[in-house]
Amino acid sequence: MRDVARLAGVATSTVSRALAQPGRVNEATRRRILAAAEQLGYVPNAAARNLRVGTxxxxMAVLPETTITYGTSQIVAEVLQTVAATLSDNGFNLLIAGRSRSRAGEQHIPDLAVSGIVRGAILIGSAELPPGGRRSPAGGGLPVVSVLEDRSAAGIPSVIADDRRAMRGAVLRLIGLGHRSFFYIAGPAGSYHEAERSGGLxxxxxxxxxxxxxxxxxxxSHTFQDGFxxxxxxxxxWLALESRPTAAIACWDDAAIAFLSTVRQQGAAVPGDLSVLGFDGVPVGAFCEPPLTTLRxxxxELGAKAAETLLALLDGGAPAPPLRTTLPNQLLPxxxxxxxxxRRGRRTSRPP
Structure with a gap:
């Protein structure tokens, strides 16, 4: 703080007020202090601050940009529900923060992370913590846990489902039913879940x-939000193929539901001509015609375990949690x- 004060040409107490009570410092001075802090990579000592104002x-739960842009998916909402409940049972409150398309629009996330306002962060799905320059959450020592995506290789404790193993088992079930040709509806290129599920196939x-x-x-080429x-x-x-695979497998349920409805409208019998398998276990799948077989x-459990993992990181006396915790998916036949x-590959109707 003394270095920031020296660079900004103000007293150390002015730096303290500018960072903790900005309304007590005029705007020009505050901007000069913030510029000096940014230049030096100054990160307020959250531990010392908490000794003064209480722990x-x-x-903070950080949502991926696409969730904020297109609306919260059922999966994310269900995970967040048990994250919040588990934290609440242990005396913590949940703050939801969303990534933005603009740097300025998401600056609040590193600010919260390094200021001592939040004790830890849970990354939901593909969410990332903004780098924040030298004032980064990593520089502030913020405990972080990932849920739904595996970041254990980067040293971040991760709570995930066994997507690859689950998909492998479901496809082997289809092979046991005599299917030898498959139509795979891929998820977004480069996404974690696409890699795991196509790997299982x-x-x-x-x-x-x-x-x-x-x-x-x-x-x-589509995002998960473009599933239908x-x-x-x-x-x-699939309808345009001369030789049609007898089983369709979708990386996620929304795509499977729209696929199933469309082929039936064109005269294909499900499961008479074609079997359809989804992934995620969204509740609406049970109300399709016919009801969708899927992996839930x-x-x-993912939300609760992610919260428990972060609580273990915050408890200095507890054993360190594992870097990766994998939970089983459930086949809903x-x-x-x-x-x-x-007779495989026989056309049942003309493509639209």
Missing amino acids: SNII ADALAASGLPERAAVRHGG ESGVEAARA QPTA RASIAAAPK
Whole structure:
């Protein structure tokens, strides 16, 4: 703080007021102090501040930009619900922060992280903490946990579901029903869940001695928020194939639901001509016609475990939590899958 004061040409007490009570310092002086702090990479000592004003009981959940832009998905909402409940049971409150398209619009996140206002952060899905220049959350020593995506390689404790293993098991079930050709509706290219789930499909094919070409891949350019649109486009692509795979597998339920509805509108029988498998376990899948077979993510368990992991990091006397905690998905077998039809690839209708 003395270095900041020297660079800004003010007293140390003025720096303290500018950072803690900005209304007591004129705007020009405050800006000069903030510029000096940024230049020096000054991070307020959260531990010392908490000794003066009391320890914070606020935990920050950071949502990915797409969640804020397009609306909160059911999966994220369910995870957040149990994160909040678990923290509340342990005397903590949850603050939800969202990434923005503009640097200025998300500056509040590193500010909260380094100021001592929050005790820790939980990254939801693909969310990242903004770098914040030299005033970074990492520089402030903020405890961080990731849920839904694995960041253990970067040293961040992560709580995830076993997507790859679950997809492998579900595809092996389809192979056991006689299916030998698959139509895969891919998730967004480069996304963690797409990599895990398509990897599970590849593992099942390899374990069964089937070639990679047994799965026709479609999509990859849409976001998870574009699921219904992606499913409709995938259905049109499947209908246009001369030799149609007997099982369709979607990286996420929204795409599977739209795919199933569209092919049925064009005369395909599900599961008579085609079996359909989704992933995520969103509740609406149970009300499709026929009800969608899917893999349910353990959202409640993921949220609770992520909160417990962060609480363990905050408890200096507790054993260090594992870098990776993996929870099982649950197969929900419903009427959208059945044995492969005897005559594979036969057209049932003209493409739209």
